[in-house]
Amino acid sequence: MVSVAIFDYGAGNIFSLKNSLEKVGATVDVITTFDNSNVYSGLLLPGVGNFDPAMNSIRNYSKIKFRDYVGHMPVLGICLGMEMFFEKSEEGKEQGLDVIDGEVIVLPSSMKVPHMGWNNLEIKKPGKILEGVKDGSWAYFVHSYRVKPNSNDVITAESDYGIKVPAVVEYENFFGTQFHPEKSSAIGKIMLENFLKECKK
Protein backbone atom coordinates (compact mmCIF):
# COMPACT_ATOMS: atom_id res chain seq x y z
CA MET A 1 0.00 0.00 0.00
CA VAL A 2 1.35 3.41 -0.96
CA SER A 3 0.16 6.56 0.70
CA VAL A 4 -0.16 9.78 -1.31
CA ALA A 5 -1.66 13.22 -0.80
CA ILE A 6 -3.73 15.39 -3.11
CA PHE A 7 -3.36 19.11 -2.52
CA ASP A 8 -6.82 20.70 -2.66
CA TYR A 9 -6.95 24.33 -3.87
CA GLY A 10 -10.62 24.31 -2.90
CA ALA A 11 -11.96 24.68 -6.41
CA GLY A 12 -13.48 21.68 -8.02
CA ASN A 13 -13.69 17.98 -8.61
CA ILE A 14 -10.87 16.12 -6.88
CA PHE A 15 -13.16 13.23 -6.00
CA SER A 16 -12.49 11.55 -9.37
CA LEU A 17 -8.72 11.72 -8.92
CA LYS A 18 -8.90 10.41 -5.37
CA ASN A 19 -11.16 7.61 -6.49
CA SER A 20 -8.92 6.64 -9.44
CA LEU A 21 -5.86 6.51 -7.19
CA GLU A 22 -7.67 4.36 -4.65
CA LYS A 23 -8.73 1.98 -7.41
CA VAL A 24 -5.08 1.36 -8.29
CA GLY A 25 -4.18 0.66 -4.70
CA ALA A 26 -3.20 3.96 -3.07
CA THR A 27 -4.26 5.35 0.25
CA VAL A 28 -5.17 8.96 -0.41
CA ASP A 29 -5.39 11.96 1.88
CA VAL A 30 -6.56 15.38 0.79
CA ILE A 31 -4.41 18.16 2.25
CA THR A 32 -4.72 21.95 2.21
CA THR A 33 -1.47 22.90 3.93
CA PHE A 34 2.18 21.79 4.05
CA ASP A 35 2.49 22.56 7.75
CA ASN A 36 1.62 19.07 8.97
CA SER A 37 4.37 16.45 8.86
CA ASN A 38 4.85 14.79 5.52
CA VAL A 39 3.92 11.14 5.92
CA TYR A 40 3.36 10.53 2.21
CA SER A 41 5.30 8.84 -0.57
CA GLY A 42 3.95 11.12 -3.28
CA LEU A 43 2.02 14.33 -3.89
CA LEU A 44 -0.54 15.21 -6.56
CA LEU A 45 -1.43 18.70 -7.74
CA PRO A 46 -4.85 18.29 -9.33
CA GLY A 47 -6.06 19.85 -12.54
CA VAL A 48 -9.03 21.97 -11.62
CA GLY A 49 -9.09 25.66 -10.83
CA ASN A 50 -7.38 28.86 -11.91
CA PHE A 51 -3.65 29.65 -11.82
CA ASP A 52 -3.58 32.57 -9.34
CA PRO A 53 -6.01 31.23 -6.72
CA ALA A 54 -4.33 27.81 -6.91
CA MET A 55 -0.82 29.31 -6.53
CA ASN A 56 -2.04 31.43 -3.63
CA SER A 57 -3.51 28.43 -1.87
CA ILE A 58 -0.17 26.62 -2.20
CA ARG A 59 1.94 29.59 -1.16
CA ASN A 60 -0.09 31.55 1.34
CA TYR A 61 -1.62 29.04 3.71
CA SER A 62 1.51 27.21 4.83
CA LYS A 63 4.60 28.31 6.69
CA ILE A 64 6.50 25.46 5.07
CA LYS A 65 7.48 26.05 1.45
CA PHE A 66 6.38 23.69 -1.32
CA ARG A 67 9.94 22.71 -2.27
CA ASP A 68 10.91 22.04 1.35
CA TYR A 69 7.83 19.89 1.89
CA VAL A 70 8.32 17.91 -1.29
CA GLY A 71 12.08 17.27 -1.13
CA HIS A 72 12.75 14.29 -3.40
CA MET A 73 9.22 12.91 -3.21
CA PRO A 74 7.57 12.26 -6.60
CA VAL A 75 5.02 14.93 -7.55
CA LEU A 76 2.40 14.51 -10.27
CA GLY A 77 0.92 17.73 -11.62
CA ILE A 78 -2.21 17.31 -13.70
CA CYS A 79 -3.25 20.02 -16.19
CA LEU A 80 -3.20 23.21 -14.06
CA GLY A 81 -1.03 21.25 -11.60
CA MET A 82 1.58 20.74 -14.31
CA GLU A 83 1.31 24.35 -15.46
CA MET A 84 2.17 25.47 -11.93
CA PHE A 85 5.57 23.72 -12.18
CA PHE A 86 6.70 26.56 -14.48
CA GLU A 87 7.87 30.11 -13.79
CA LYS A 88 4.74 31.97 -14.83
CA SER A 89 1.48 31.67 -16.76
CA GLU A 90 -0.49 33.93 -19.06
CA GLU A 91 -3.53 32.85 -17.05
CA GLY A 92 -2.43 34.87 -14.04
CA LYS A 93 0.00 37.29 -12.47
CA GLU A 94 1.34 35.09 -9.69
CA GLN A 95 4.76 33.50 -9.82
CA GLY A 96 4.60 29.76 -10.46
CA LEU A 97 6.40 27.06 -8.48
CA ASP A 98 9.37 27.48 -10.79
CA VAL A 99 10.66 23.91 -10.62
CA ILE A 100 10.91 23.65 -14.42
CA ASP A 101 12.33 26.51 -16.50
CA GLY A 102 9.81 27.91 -18.92
CA GLU A 103 6.38 29.49 -19.03
CA VAL A 104 2.73 28.76 -19.71
CA ILE A 105 1.07 30.43 -22.69
CA VAL A 106 -2.43 30.55 -24.09
CA LEU A 107 -3.41 28.18 -26.94
CA PRO A 108 -3.49 29.76 -30.41
CA SER A 109 -6.71 31.65 -31.16
CA SER A 110 -6.97 29.91 -34.53
CA MET A 111 -8.19 26.84 -32.65
CA LYS A 112 -11.25 26.35 -30.46
CA VAL A 113 -10.33 27.07 -26.86
CA PRO A 114 -10.57 25.18 -24.53
CA HIS A 115 -8.94 22.21 -26.27
CA MET A 116 -11.52 19.74 -25.03
CA GLY A 117 -11.76 16.05 -25.78
CA TRP A 118 -9.73 12.97 -26.67
CA ASN A 119 -6.44 13.43 -28.47
CA ASN A 120 -3.49 11.19 -29.37
CA LEU A 121 -0.24 11.07 -27.48
CA GLU A 122 2.88 11.24 -29.65
CA ILE A 123 5.58 9.71 -27.54
CA LYS A 124 8.88 11.56 -27.91
CA LYS A 125 11.02 9.50 -25.62
CA PRO A 126 10.71 6.89 -22.90
CA GLY A 127 9.53 8.16 -19.57
CA LYS A 128 8.58 6.72 -16.22
CA ILE A 129 4.94 7.82 -16.46
CA LEU A 130 4.67 6.49 -20.02
CA GLU A 131 5.92 2.99 -19.32
CA GLY A 132 3.58 0.56 -21.08
CA VAL A 133 1.74 3.37 -22.89
CA LYS A 134 1.68 2.92 -26.68
CA ASP A 135 2.37 5.72 -29.13
CA GLY A 136 -0.97 7.07 -30.37
CA SER A 137 -2.88 6.29 -27.17
CA TRP A 138 -5.90 8.48 -26.44
CA ALA A 139 -6.01 10.86 -23.51
CA TYR A 140 -8.69 13.29 -22.36
CA PHE A 141 -7.65 16.94 -22.52
CA VAL A 142 -9.43 20.03 -21.31
CA HIS A 143 -7.28 23.13 -21.13
CA SER A 144 -6.82 26.63 -22.51
CA TYR A 145 -3.07 27.00 -21.92
CA ARG A 146 0.02 25.01 -22.80
CA VAL A 147 3.45 24.77 -21.25
CA LYS A 148 6.54 26.04 -23.04
CA PRO A 149 9.64 24.63 -21.35
CA ASN A 150 12.97 26.32 -22.07
CA SER A 151 14.37 22.91 -22.83
CA ASN A 152 12.47 20.36 -24.93
CA ASP A 153 14.35 17.64 -23.07
CA VAL A 154 11.69 17.59 -20.36
CA ILE A 155 8.91 16.75 -22.86
CA THR A 156 8.25 13.01 -23.15
CA ALA A 157 4.99 13.18 -25.12
CA GLU A 158 3.15 15.72 -27.25
CA SER A 159 -0.26 16.07 -28.77
CA ASP A 160 -1.29 17.75 -32.00
CA TYR A 161 -3.79 20.60 -31.71
CA GLY A 162 -2.84 22.79 -34.64
CA ILE A 163 0.47 23.14 -32.85
CA LYS A 164 2.42 20.61 -30.80
CA VAL A 165 1.12 20.71 -27.25
CA PRO A 166 3.46 19.24 -24.61
CA ALA A 167 1.37 16.46 -23.07
CA VAL A 168 3.74 14.81 -20.61
CA VAL A 169 6.78 16.35 -18.92
CA GLU A 170 9.30 14.75 -16.57
CA TYR A 171 12.01 16.56 -14.65
CA GLU A 172 13.77 14.97 -11.70
CA ASN A 173 10.97 14.00 -9.29
CA PHE A 174 8.36 16.17 -11.05
CA PHE A 175 5.92 14.59 -13.48
CA GLY A 176 3.24 16.47 -15.35
CA THR A 177 0.39 15.61 -17.69
CA GLN A 178 -1.57 18.24 -19.60
CA PHE A 179 -4.46 15.77 -19.96
CA HIS A 180 -6.40 14.17 -17.12
CA PRO A 181 -5.23 10.59 -16.45
CA GLU A 182 -8.15 10.13 -14.03
CA LYS A 183 -10.51 10.77 -16.95
CA SER A 184 -8.54 8.91 -19.61
CA SER A 185 -9.96 5.44 -19.11
CA ALA A 186 -7.59 2.45 -19.17
CA ILE A 187 -4.54 4.41 -20.41
CA GLY A 188 -4.89 6.93 -17.62
CA LYS A 189 -4.99 4.11 -15.13
CA ILE A 190 -1.64 2.78 -16.39
CA MET A 191 -0.09 6.22 -15.92
CA LEU A 192 -1.42 6.58 -12.38
CA GLU A 193 -0.04 3.11 -11.61
CA ASN A 194 3.33 4.18 -13.04
CA PHE A 195 3.32 7.23 -10.80
CA LEU A 196 2.53 5.11 -7.74
CA LYS A 197 5.42 2.81 -8.71
CA GLU A 198 7.72 5.83 -8.53
CA CYS A 199 6.26 6.71 -5.15
CA LYS A 200 7.06 3.24 -3.83
CA LYS A 201 10.73 3.47 -4.80
Added chain:
Amino acid sequence: MTLTKRIIPCLDVKNGRVVKGLNFESIKDAGDPVKLAEKYSNEGADELVFLDITASDEQRKTIKELVRKVASVIDIPFTVGGGVKSLEDARNILLNGADKVGINTGAIKNPKVIAELMELFGRQCVVVAVDAKRNYSVDNSKNIFSENDKQFWFEVFIYGGKEGTGIDVINWVKEAEKLGAGEILLTSIDKDGTKDGYDILLTSKVVDSVSIPVIASGGCGKPDDMIEVFKKSNVDAALAASIFHYETHGVNGVKSYLKNRAIPVRL
Protein backbone atom coordinates in the same frame (compact mmCIF):
# COMPACT_ATOMS: atom_id res chain seq x y z
CA MET B 1 -3.96 12.76 -35.69
CA THR B 2 -5.79 15.44 -33.90
CA LEU B 3 -8.72 15.97 -31.61
CA THR B 4 -11.51 13.44 -32.20
CA LYS B 5 -15.23 14.04 -32.45
CA ARG B 6 -16.92 13.09 -29.19
CA ILE B 7 -19.87 10.69 -28.98
CA ILE B 8 -21.91 11.36 -25.87
CA PRO B 9 -24.75 9.20 -24.57
CA CYS B 10 -27.30 11.16 -22.56
CA LEU B 11 -29.27 9.77 -19.64
CA ASP B 12 -32.43 11.45 -18.43
CA VAL B 13 -32.76 10.87 -14.73
CA LYS B 14 -35.85 11.29 -12.61
CA ASN B 15 -35.84 10.68 -8.85
CA GLY B 16 -32.51 8.90 -9.23
CA ARG B 17 -33.65 6.53 -12.01
CA VAL B 18 -33.12 6.60 -15.76
CA VAL B 19 -36.36 7.28 -17.59
CA LYS B 20 -37.47 6.84 -21.22
CA GLY B 21 -38.09 3.44 -22.71
CA LEU B 22 -34.94 1.41 -22.33
CA ASN B 23 -34.43 -1.89 -23.97
CA PHE B 24 -31.25 -3.53 -22.81
CA GLU B 25 -30.89 -7.22 -22.58
CA SER B 26 -27.47 -7.22 -21.03
CA ILE B 27 -28.52 -5.07 -18.11
CA LYS B 28 -30.91 -6.46 -15.58
CA ASP B 29 -31.91 -3.11 -14.21
CA ALA B 30 -32.02 -0.67 -17.09
CA GLY B 31 -33.28 2.05 -14.82
CA ASP B 32 -30.12 2.22 -12.75
CA PRO B 33 -28.09 5.22 -13.93
CA VAL B 34 -24.90 3.89 -12.34
CA LYS B 35 -25.08 0.57 -14.21
CA LEU B 36 -25.85 2.32 -17.48
CA ALA B 37 -23.02 4.77 -16.99
CA GLU B 38 -20.63 1.91 -16.45
CA LYS B 39 -21.91 0.11 -19.51
CA TYR B 40 -21.57 3.15 -21.76
CA SER B 41 -18.16 3.91 -20.37
CA ASN B 42 -16.96 0.36 -21.01
CA GLU B 43 -18.38 0.51 -24.53
CA GLY B 44 -16.20 3.48 -25.38
CA ALA B 45 -18.39 6.53 -24.78
CA ASP B 46 -16.23 9.68 -24.82
CA GLU B 47 -18.26 11.45 -22.17
CA LEU B 48 -21.64 11.14 -20.51
CA VAL B 49 -24.36 13.69 -19.86
CA PHE B 50 -26.92 13.28 -17.09
CA LEU B 51 -30.01 15.45 -17.20
CA ASP B 52 -31.93 15.51 -13.98
CA ILE B 53 -35.56 16.01 -14.86
CA THR B 54 -36.80 15.52 -11.30
CA ALA B 55 -39.74 17.82 -10.72
CA SER B 56 -39.11 19.29 -7.31
CA ASP B 57 -36.05 20.68 -5.59
CA GLU B 58 -36.68 18.43 -2.60
CA GLN B 59 -36.50 15.27 -4.69
CA ARG B 60 -33.53 16.60 -6.60
CA LYS B 61 -31.31 16.11 -3.58
CA THR B 62 -30.85 12.52 -4.74
CA ILE B 63 -28.59 13.86 -7.51
CA LYS B 64 -25.67 14.39 -5.15
CA GLU B 65 -25.57 10.74 -4.18
CA LEU B 66 -25.97 9.70 -7.81
CA VAL B 67 -23.08 11.89 -8.94
CA ARG B 68 -20.84 10.35 -6.32
CA LYS B 69 -21.77 6.80 -7.31
CA VAL B 70 -21.30 7.48 -11.01
CA ALA B 71 -17.94 9.16 -10.38
CA SER B 72 -16.73 6.12 -8.52
CA VAL B 73 -17.49 3.66 -11.33
CA ILE B 74 -16.48 5.53 -14.49
CA ASP B 75 -13.17 7.00 -15.61
CA ILE B 76 -14.37 9.28 -18.40
CA PRO B 77 -15.69 12.83 -18.01
CA PHE B 78 -19.32 13.52 -17.27
CA THR B 79 -21.64 16.49 -17.13
CA VAL B 80 -24.64 16.87 -14.88
CA GLY B 81 -27.42 19.32 -15.65
CA GLY B 82 -31.05 19.96 -14.92
CA GLY B 83 -32.40 22.32 -12.31
CA VAL B 84 -29.08 24.07 -11.68
CA LYS B 85 -29.98 27.56 -10.52
CA SER B 86 -27.26 28.71 -8.19
CA LEU B 87 -23.58 28.50 -7.48
CA GLU B 88 -24.49 26.22 -4.60
CA ASP B 89 -26.31 23.76 -6.90
CA ALA B 90 -23.29 23.67 -9.19
CA ARG B 91 -20.81 23.26 -6.36
CA ASN B 92 -22.83 20.34 -5.04
CA ILE B 93 -22.52 18.59 -8.38
CA LEU B 94 -18.86 19.38 -9.05
CA LEU B 95 -17.50 18.62 -5.60
CA ASN B 96 -19.19 15.24 -5.65
CA GLY B 97 -17.31 14.14 -8.73
CA ALA B 98 -18.87 15.58 -11.88
CA ASP B 99 -16.48 17.30 -14.27
CA LYS B 100 -18.88 19.80 -15.75
CA VAL B 101 -22.17 21.29 -14.81
CA GLY B 102 -24.89 22.04 -17.34
CA ILE B 103 -26.91 25.18 -16.76
CA ASN B 104 -29.91 26.20 -18.84
CA THR B 105 -32.91 28.05 -17.37
CA GLY B 106 -30.75 29.16 -14.44
CA ALA B 107 -28.36 30.94 -16.82
CA ILE B 108 -31.14 32.76 -18.66
CA LYS B 109 -32.70 33.91 -15.39
CA ASN B 110 -29.37 34.98 -13.93
CA PRO B 111 -26.59 35.18 -16.57
CA LYS B 112 -24.08 36.32 -13.93
CA VAL B 113 -24.00 32.79 -12.56
CA ILE B 114 -22.01 31.77 -15.67
CA ALA B 115 -19.25 34.22 -14.78
CA GLU B 116 -19.31 33.25 -11.12
CA LEU B 117 -19.00 29.58 -11.97
CA MET B 118 -16.17 30.27 -14.40
CA GLU B 119 -14.22 32.26 -11.83
CA LEU B 120 -14.63 29.64 -9.16
CA PHE B 121 -14.24 26.40 -11.06
CA GLY B 122 -12.74 27.35 -14.41
CA ARG B 123 -14.33 27.73 -17.82
CA GLN B 124 -14.04 24.04 -18.64
CA CYS B 125 -16.62 23.17 -15.95
CA VAL B 126 -19.33 25.42 -17.35
CA VAL B 127 -21.62 23.95 -19.99
CA VAL B 128 -24.38 26.31 -21.07
CA ALA B 129 -27.29 24.23 -22.34
CA VAL B 130 -29.46 25.96 -24.91
CA ASP B 131 -32.84 24.65 -26.07
CA ALA B 132 -33.60 26.20 -29.45
CA LYS B 133 -36.79 26.36 -31.46
CA ARG B 134 -37.50 27.93 -34.84
CA ASN B 135 -39.78 30.95 -34.58
CA TYR B 136 -41.48 31.93 -37.83
CA SER B 137 -42.67 35.36 -36.61
CA VAL B 138 -39.83 37.16 -38.29
CA ASP B 139 -38.57 40.24 -36.53
CA ASN B 140 -35.67 42.37 -37.76
CA SER B 141 -33.94 42.51 -34.39
CA LYS B 142 -33.25 38.79 -34.69
CA ASN B 143 -30.80 36.72 -36.76
CA ILE B 144 -33.01 35.59 -39.63
CA PHE B 145 -32.41 32.35 -41.54
CA SER B 146 -34.32 30.62 -44.27
CA GLU B 147 -34.85 27.04 -45.33
CA ASN B 148 -37.36 25.64 -47.83
CA ASP B 149 -38.53 29.20 -48.62
CA LYS B 150 -39.50 29.85 -45.03
CA GLN B 151 -37.93 32.54 -42.86
CA PHE B 152 -37.38 32.13 -39.15
CA TRP B 153 -35.10 32.83 -36.22
CA PHE B 154 -34.00 30.56 -33.42
CA GLU B 155 -35.58 31.28 -30.05
CA VAL B 156 -34.23 30.17 -26.67
CA PHE B 157 -36.72 28.10 -24.68
CA ILE B 158 -36.51 27.40 -20.96
CA TYR B 159 -38.14 25.16 -18.34
CA GLY B 160 -37.47 22.01 -20.34
CA GLY B 161 -38.65 23.51 -23.62
CA LYS B 162 -41.98 24.72 -22.20
CA GLU B 163 -41.49 28.46 -22.22
CA GLY B 164 -40.21 30.79 -24.95
CA THR B 165 -38.00 33.68 -23.90
CA GLY B 166 -37.96 35.93 -26.96
CA ILE B 167 -34.15 35.65 -26.81
CA ASP B 168 -32.26 34.95 -30.02
CA VAL B 169 -30.12 31.79 -29.79
CA ILE B 170 -27.22 33.23 -31.78
CA ASN B 171 -27.04 36.32 -29.56
CA TRP B 172 -27.36 34.22 -26.43
CA VAL B 173 -24.56 31.77 -27.22
CA LYS B 174 -22.21 34.68 -27.99
CA GLU B 175 -23.18 36.28 -24.70
CA ALA B 176 -22.72 32.99 -22.83
CA GLU B 177 -19.25 32.58 -24.32
CA LYS B 178 -18.33 36.12 -23.29
CA LEU B 179 -19.58 35.49 -19.74
CA GLY B 180 -17.44 32.39 -19.35
CA ALA B 181 -19.12 29.32 -20.83
CA GLY B 182 -16.63 26.58 -21.73
CA GLU B 183 -18.97 24.68 -23.98
CA ILE B 184 -22.46 24.89 -25.49
CA LEU B 185 -24.88 21.95 -25.34
CA LEU B 186 -27.27 22.81 -28.15
CA THR B 187 -30.61 21.02 -28.37
CA SER B 188 -33.09 21.48 -31.19
CA ILE B 189 -36.60 21.31 -29.78
CA ASP B 190 -37.96 20.99 -33.33
CA LYS B 191 -35.90 17.87 -33.90
CA ASP B 192 -35.87 16.35 -30.43
CA GLY B 193 -37.65 13.00 -30.38
CA THR B 194 -38.15 12.91 -34.17
CA LYS B 195 -35.19 10.54 -34.86
CA ASP B 196 -35.03 12.52 -38.07
CA GLY B 197 -31.49 13.88 -37.74
CA TYR B 198 -29.94 16.90 -36.08
CA ASP B 199 -30.89 20.46 -37.00
CA ILE B 200 -27.91 21.05 -39.27
CA LEU B 201 -28.64 24.72 -39.96
CA LEU B 202 -29.00 25.54 -36.27
CA THR B 203 -25.88 23.58 -35.37
CA SER B 204 -23.66 25.11 -38.03
CA LYS B 205 -24.84 28.67 -37.28
CA VAL B 206 -24.14 28.28 -33.57
CA VAL B 207 -20.76 26.62 -34.18
CA ASP B 208 -19.77 29.50 -36.46
CA SER B 209 -20.86 32.10 -33.87
CA VAL B 210 -18.62 30.96 -31.01
CA SER B 211 -15.08 29.69 -30.60
CA ILE B 212 -15.81 27.28 -27.74
CA PRO B 213 -16.81 23.65 -28.38
CA VAL B 214 -20.43 22.84 -29.23
CA ILE B 215 -22.34 19.60 -28.64
CA ALA B 216 -25.19 18.87 -31.07
CA SER B 217 -28.32 17.35 -29.57
CA GLY B 218 -31.86 16.48 -30.58
CA GLY B 219 -33.04 14.27 -33.42
CA CYS B 220 -30.43 11.55 -33.67
CA GLY B 221 -32.08 8.30 -34.75
CA LYS B 222 -29.22 6.49 -36.46
CA PRO B 223 -25.44 6.66 -36.90
CA ASP B 224 -25.85 8.37 -40.29
CA ASP B 225 -27.40 11.34 -38.51
CA MET B 226 -24.13 11.79 -36.62
CA ILE B 227 -22.15 11.53 -39.83
CA GLU B 228 -24.32 14.21 -41.38
CA VAL B 229 -23.90 16.66 -38.50
CA PHE B 230 -20.12 16.09 -38.38
CA LYS B 231 -19.73 16.47 -42.16
CA LYS B 232 -21.99 19.49 -42.57
CA SER B 233 -20.92 21.47 -39.54
CA ASN B 234 -17.76 21.94 -37.51
CA VAL B 235 -19.50 20.67 -34.39
CA ASP B 236 -17.31 18.96 -31.78
CA ALA B 237 -19.57 16.35 -30.29
CA ALA B 238 -22.85 14.58 -30.91
CA LEU B 239 -25.19 13.69 -28.10
CA ALA B 240 -27.86 11.03 -28.39
CA ALA B 241 -30.07 8.96 -26.16
CA SER B 242 -32.44 6.59 -27.91
CA ILE B 243 -29.90 5.45 -30.51
CA PHE B 244 -27.85 3.76 -27.80
CA HIS B 245 -30.84 2.03 -26.29
CA TYR B 246 -30.55 -0.82 -28.76
CA GLU B 247 -27.73 -3.31 -28.76
CA THR B 248 -27.26 -3.05 -32.52
CA HIS B 249 -26.23 0.55 -32.10
CA GLY B 250 -24.07 0.22 -29.01
CA VAL B 251 -21.58 3.01 -28.51
CA ASN B 252 -18.78 0.94 -29.96
CA GLY B 253 -20.81 -0.05 -33.00
CA VAL B 254 -21.74 3.57 -33.69
CA LYS B 255 -18.13 4.71 -33.36
CA SER B 256 -16.81 1.96 -35.66
CA TYR B 257 -19.41 2.96 -38.23
CA LEU B 258 -18.32 6.58 -37.99
CA LYS B 259 -14.66 5.70 -38.24
CA ASN B 260 -15.26 3.68 -41.39
CA ARG B 261 -16.81 6.78 -42.90
CA ALA B 262 -13.80 8.97 -42.13
CA ILE B 263 -15.08 10.67 -38.98
CA PRO B 264 -12.17 10.89 -36.51
CA VAL B 265 -13.27 9.05 -33.37
CA ARG B 266 -11.50 7.37 -30.47
CA LEU B 267 -11.64 3.58 -30.81
